[in-house]
Amino acid sequence: MGMKKGAWTAEEDHILISFIQKYGHQNWRALPKQAGLLRCGKSCRLRWTNYLRPDIKRGNFTKEEEETIINLHQFIGNRWSAIATRLPGRTDNEIKNYWHTHLKKRVQENSAMASSKRQRFGSNNIRISETWNFSNQYLNNFKNINGYCYNANNFHTNWSGELAGEIDHDDRKSSSDGQDQICLMNKVLMESRSRAEVLSTTTGEYDFSNNDADFWYNVFVNAGN
DNA sequence: AAACGCTCCAACCGCGGTCCT
């Protein structure tokens, strides 16, 4: 009751920043009264975490950041705060807004194109192969974790040799954009799970985007940690 | 110049989880 709502003024911002710099923010509910602000604690917390924090990154999202959002969203869905942990200086709110205004449409269009491609040509490949696009950042994460010596270009050759006869991926040996990524995922699966599980989950049409969200979240978000 | 429609983003709301008593 009696609390102010709506856009923050420069003066309110100044009061909040000064207070937090002096005393920190242990108790958001008590903070506005202590600082002399006619706002609820929730509003103060939001203003600070999404706008006033000194480590917030300003400016347009880079290609790498966009790629990270798209790839992570494919595994873990709308877990914006989890996605934000992989983008230093970006807030969950900002990422959520950016997804809805810029990326969602683009991803939907790409997905529709991939779907129409499948209908025209048919496919034995893992469906995700047509839409995944891993950045070197992820490849490096795996390289760092697992200590493998490979690069994105020759990885498929090495890996398909190792897997021959164990997992029927013959149909993926022909050149296609996603094969390196699929092989990478298979390798991660092999590293992280029992062989039996891998065999049951990597054959046939497997929609990674709708399964094992927590597993993939751990693989990617915690990669390198 | 005014009216209208659209986009974008800061801010709000409700809910679920955690902590504390």
Place this chain on the structure above:
DNA sequence: AAGGACCGCGGTTGGAGCGTT
């Protein structure tokens, strides 16, 4: 164990700003 207080998350919205008619 129960219940209240608090926090953080994700969905949603209000309105400023911009382009178009």
